Amino acid sequence: MAQKVTPMTQDFSKWYNDVVKMAELAEHAPVKGCMVIRPYGYALWENMRDKLDSMIKATGHVNAYFPMLIPESFLQKEAEHVEGFAPELAIVTHGGGKKLEENLVLRPTSETIIYHMFAKWVMSYRDLPILMNQWANVFRWEMRPRLFLRTLEFLWQEGHTAHRNEEEAEAETQTALEMYREFAEDTLAIPVITGEKTETERFAGAVRTYCIEAMMRDGKALQAGTSHMLGQNFAKAFDLQFQDQDGENKYAYNTSWGVSTRLVGAVIMVHGDDDGLILPPKIAPHQIVIVPIYRSDEERALVMEVADKVRAALPDVRIHLDDRDQYKPGWKFAEWEQKGVPLRMEIGPKDVAKGQVVLTQRHDREKEFLPIDDAIAQIPTKLDDLQKALLERARAFRDERTHKIDSYDEFKKRVGDGGFYLAHWDGTKETEAKVKADTKATIRCIPFDTDGEEGVCMVSGKPSKQRVVFARAY
Amino acid sequence: MAQKVTPMTQDFSKWYNDVVKMAELAEHAPVKGCMVIRPYGYALWENMRDKLDSMIKATGHVNAYFPMLIPESFLQKEAEHVEGFAPELAIVTHGGGKKLEENLVLRPTSETIIYHMFAKWVMSYRDLPILMNQWANVFRWEMRPRLFLRTLEFLWQEGHTAHRNEEEAEAETQTALEMYREFAEDTLAIPVITGEKTETERFAGAVRTYCIEAMMRDGKALQAGTSHMLGQNFAKAFDLQFQDQDGENKYAYNTSWGVSTRLVGAVIMVHGDDDGLILPPKIAPHQIVIVPIYRSDEERALVMEVADKVRAALPDVRIHLDDRDQYKPGWKFAEWEQKGVPLRMEIGPKDVAKGQVVLTQRHDREKEFLPIDDAIAQIPTKLDDLQKALLERARAFRDERTHKIDSYDEFKKRVGDGGFYLAHWDGTKETEAKVKADTKATIRCIPFDTDGEEGVCMVSGKPSKQRVVFARAY
Numbered sequence: 001m002a003q004k005v006t007p008m009t010q011d012f013s014k015w016y017n018d019v020v021k022m023a024e025l026a027e028h029a030p031v032k033g034c035m036v037i038r039p040y041g042y043a044l045w046e047n048m049r050d051k052l053d054s055m056i057k058a059t060g061h062v063n064a065y066f067p068m069l070i071p072e073s074f075l076q077k078e079a080e081h082v083e084g085f086a087p088e089l090a091i092v093t094h095g096g097g098k099k100l101e102e103n104l105v106l107r108p109t110s111e112t113i114i115y116h117m118f119a120k121w122v123m124s125y126r127d128l129p130i131l132m133n134q135w136a137n138v139f140r141w142e143m144r145p146r147l148f149l150r151t152l153e154f155l156w157q158e159g160h161t162a163h164r165n166e167e168e169a170e171a172e173t174q175t176a177l178e179m180y181r182e183f184a185e186d187t188l189a190i191p192v193i194t195g196e197k198t199e200t201e202r203f204a205g206a207v208r209t210y211c212i213e214a215m216m217r218d219g220k221a222l223q224a225g226t227s228h229m230l231g232q233n234f235a236k237a238f239d240l241q242f243q244d245q246d247g248e249n250k251y252a253y254n255t256s257w258g259v260s261t262r263l264v265g266a267v268i269m270v271h272g273d274d275d276g277l278i279l280p281p282k283i284a285p286h287q288i289v290i291v292p293i294y295r296s297d298e299e300r301a302l303v304m305e306v307a308d309k310v311r312a313a314l315p316d317v318r319i320h321l322d323d324r325d326q327y328k329p330g331w332k333f334a335e336w337e338q339k340g341v342p343l344r345m346e347i348g349p350k351d352v353a354k355g356q357v358v359l360t361q362r363h364d365r366e367k368e369f370l371p372i373d374d375a376i377a378q379i380p381t382k383l384d385d386l387q388k389a390l391l392e393r394a395r396a397f398r399d400e401r402t403h404k405i406d407s408y409d410e411f412k413k414r415v416g417d418g419g420f421y422l423a424h425w426d427g428t429k430e431t432e433a434k435v436k437a438d439t440k441a442t443i444r445c446i447p448f449d450t451d452g453e454e455g456v457c458m459v460s461g462k463p464s465k466q467r468v469v470f471a472r473a474y
Numbered sequence: 475m476a477q478k479v480t481p482m483t484q485d486f487s488k489w490y491n492d493v494v495k496m497a498e499l500a501e502h503a504p505v506k507g508c509m510v511i512r513p514y515g516y517a518l519w520e521n522m523r524d525k526l527d528s529m530i531k532a533t534g535h536v537n538a539y540f541p542m543l544i545p546e547s548f549l550q551k552e553a554e555h556v557e558g559f560a561p562e563l564a565i566v567t568h569g570g571g572k573k574l575e576e577n578l579v580l581r582p583t584s585e586t587i588i589y590h591m592f593a594k595w596v597m598s599y600r601d602l603p604i605l606m607n608q609w610a611n612v613f614r615w616e617m618r619p620r621l622f623l624r625t626l627e628f629l630w631q632e633g634h635t636a637h638r639n640e641e642e643a644e645a646e647t648q649t650a651l652e653m654y655r656e657f658a659e660d661t662l663a664i665p666v667i668t669g670e671k672t673e674t675e676r677f678a679g680a681v682r683t684y685c686i687e688a689m690m691r692d693g694k695a696l697q698a699g700t701s702h703m704l705g706q707n708f709a710k711a712f713d714l715q716f717q718d719q720d721g722e723n724k725y726a727y728n729t730s731w732g733v734s735t736r737l738v739g740a741v742i743m744v745h746g747d748d749d750g751l752i753l754p755p756k757i758a759p760h761q762i763v764i765v766p767i768y769r770s771d772e773e774r775a776l777v778m779e780v781a782d783k784v785r786a787a788l789p790d791v792r793i794h795l796d797d798r799d800q801y802k803p804g805w806k807f808a809e810w811e812q813k814g815v816p817l818r819m820e821i822g823p824k825d826v827a828k829g830q831v832v833l834t835q836r837h838d839r840e841k842e843f844l845p846i847d848d849a850i851a852q853i854p855t856k857l858d859d860l861q862k863a864l865l866e867r868a869r870a871f872r873d874e875r876t877h878k879i880d881s882y883d884e885f886k887k888r889v890g891d892g893g894f895y896l897a898h899w900d901g902t903k904e905t906e907a908k909v910k911a912d913t914k915a916t917i918r919c920i921p922f923d924t925d926g927e928e929g930v931c932m933v934s935g936k937p938s939k940q941r942v943v944f945a946r947a948y
């Protein structure tokens with residue numbers, strides 16, 4: 001912990017790697033592109049997963065588990081799907097000491113295997129909708145891995161549903177997207193823009209892809225979650241039919257939606273600062289760290305008594321008492337700052353004498369001396385306030401860096417500084433490709449929230465119905 | 475649900491497959507040996523996992539996640555380990571469209587990758603012990619798959635620890651084993667025998683393997699969990715050294731321990747009967763199913779009012795209200811019996827008139843008419859009692875089928891009937907192999923709980939320190 005992280009203004013990418021390493025969130029594994037999620041990083045992911053899992057269940061979905069190994073031929077049944085995923089596949093060719101008759105792929109996503117099974121289970125309209133979810137590891141061969149952001153193996157949840165008609169499927173994609181927005185904002189304190197992806201950025205096999213997009217502290221965008229209306233594409237490929245109320249056999253409509261361990265990367269890059277990680281209280285493995293200060297056994301006993309009292313009084317708060325003797329308080333302060341613990345409580349012999357404790361907020365260093373009982377009484381509210389403060393700070397940061405822009409020359413000059421650029425676009429792939437080639441920026445989404453202002457494309461001058469969000473992205 | 479399961483006395487194996495299928499726990503996947511865990515089966519697993527996870531954490535362990543892909547060369551570093559697992563490996567030879575320079579194996583277990591990482595993290599004795607756990611999918615190529623019992627991919631937890639010396643490592647294996655015993659008995663209502671495995675049955679790479687063994691309703695044994703003292707075998711293979719307090723560099727001692735989705739199979743085969751599954755309340759996805767009985771909308775309203783009252787009064791009980799209109803009550807009764815719901819509550823218009831409900835226990839069909847408020851008041855206790863009753867019933871079943879035996883001729887005649895046979899054994903591999911060849915029975919464990927009675931081996935007549943448990947096993 002003696003080591004400091006590289007300042008983010010100096011080198012954002014190095015800052016990110018330093019934070020991941022020094023906060024002991026994750027490490028590179030022996031197989032290039034794979035990661036080891038260390039206990040502190042995994043506890044963070046568990047808190048995120050548990051909250052999202054309860055939201056998934058509360059919206060009527062049930063969990064299941066489908067196998068990781070998928071016959072190669074399954075991927076080929078949906079033409080766009082295989083085209084999108086084939087270059088990223090990991091392939092098992094041998095098992096049990098023998099060459100396999102058919103190669104197996106490690107799931108890059110599970111549409112194929114899941115809709116194959118749905119087809120066995122669905123007979124009649126009464127069997128619909130099917131609203132399922134699974135938590136699983138998935139595999140996409142990554143050439144430029146970044147811990148949490150792009151890894152060969154990652155953990156995620158994938159929702160998969162089947163419906164009688166397009167309206168129900170469309171409503172489901174919106175339910176999932178709204179759940180993700182709420183989760184990002186209320187739980188991760190990450191403000192997001194909701195909208196639709198352009199055709200270029202659509203999921204391989206989807207009719208429409210919706211997304212939540214967030215802004216990182218370097219002004220770049222990160223796609224934080226997607227929800228896909230798959231139409232009947234997979235139902236036709238896997239013969240997922242049902243007898244409708246009118247007696248006719250029809251293909252079902254599917255949706256799929258997912259978020260992954262990538263969100264850990266988002267949390268790091270939305271809230272962190274030059275001293276390391278900053279965690280929203282709702283997902284922090286430790287919401288409070290108590291650092292006792294003492295020079296003698298006698299002082300230790302006095303201080304620990306207060307620490308124990310605080311812990312006993314707040315059983316629902318995740319409090320970590322750092323009672324390691326081999327480290328000095330200042331060293332501990334620095335470690336827990338790097339690890340982003342929202343609130344630090346110092347208790348020293350002088351504090352005990354005065355009946356007080358010292359509270360320091362991680363995100364703004366605000367320090368307070370409070371009578372012990374007041375501190376205990378105020379902590380639950382304080383944690384709520386900290387959660388809100390992080391969201392508001394991130395929202396202000398993003399809004400300051402979100403610009404309406406009408407001149408492509410100006411866009412080209414400014415987009416490299418980071419930020420979201422709201423610009424008119426003519427709706428063509430060609431313009432989108434030109435902007436990407438010129439500037440590395442992509443259309444993050446066609447936002448739902450629009451002022452209705454029509455205009456002309458900043459590149460081609462052709463008519464445009466609404467502004468879209470351009471940015472460089474992860 | 476019109477279909478009935480094959481009676482277990484007629485064909486136990488068919489009964490098992492029928493229960494798994496009809497209770498909608500799992501199905502075979504397109505890739506032979508893989509399974510799809512359906513929502514009802516997965517909810518059961520989730521309840522098991524959540525309870526065990528809290529026990530793992532309460533004993534000081536932290537969760538982490540290690541990659542599924544392991545370089546083939548890692549397996550080869552521990553000679554016995556690779557010998558044990560090589561025949562069962564699934565191998566990735568291609569990724570991202572290219573042939574790999576080194577083949578990767580899908581983890582059959584994670585000792586190699588985990589101790590490789592531990593070696594990076596451990597410098598000094600102060601870094602020990604490391605007490606970690608992961609929940610993951612693992613892969614062992616199975617030639618004779620059975621759903622839950624032996625599948626190519628299964629879900630499990632694997633604890634991995636590192637210690638300064640053998641005593642601490644030994645104590646850790648016992649902590650894990652005792653945790654498994656408590657979990658099996660208190661949560662799954664499965665009585666188990668704890669003991670040590672013989673050398674033949676030891677984990678590949680372990681110094682000692684401990685286990686919990688349970689008896690199924692056909693009298694066969696099932697290994698329900700194992701805990702391994704790995705000594706310094708893996709530490710030496712992966713250079714896991716630490717500087718001890720005395721300044722010397724020493725190899726750490728490791729332990730590993732795991733239980734898997736196999737436990738779902740154990741629950742089915744320990745508690746089930748000819749009508750299907752019977753679930754212990756602590757892990758049942760639905761602890762109570764309410765079946766409303768009505769013929770008119772008016773009756774429906776009256777009955778539902780009571781159902782709502784019961785549910786509102788018992789927020790901590792997992793109650794499922796089966797309000798499907800398309801099925802008759804008798805059909806629903808049969809379905810929930812097959813699915814093993816511990817307690818059924820019927821509410822009909824006559825019951826409402828009398829202010830009562832009808833409660834039926836799944837495991838013994840005991841039926842009771844109770845005033846509504848009494849039912850509400852008694853349900854939590856009733857569920858506790860049902861949990862205990864299942865454990866006691868399983869214990870009585872096992873004890874009746876556990877026999878001391880001294881004559882090998884008699885053993886050979888009886889062992890095919892199922893049951894545990896406590897017999898003296900001379901401690902040699904040769905005798906063990908002969909018994910297996912003659913009878914298909916193996917030594918399930920050298921039990922900790924022994925009366926200290928010495929004797930002579932039932933096969934060789936050589937001296938024996940204690941009786942061991944022989945049985946045919948899954």
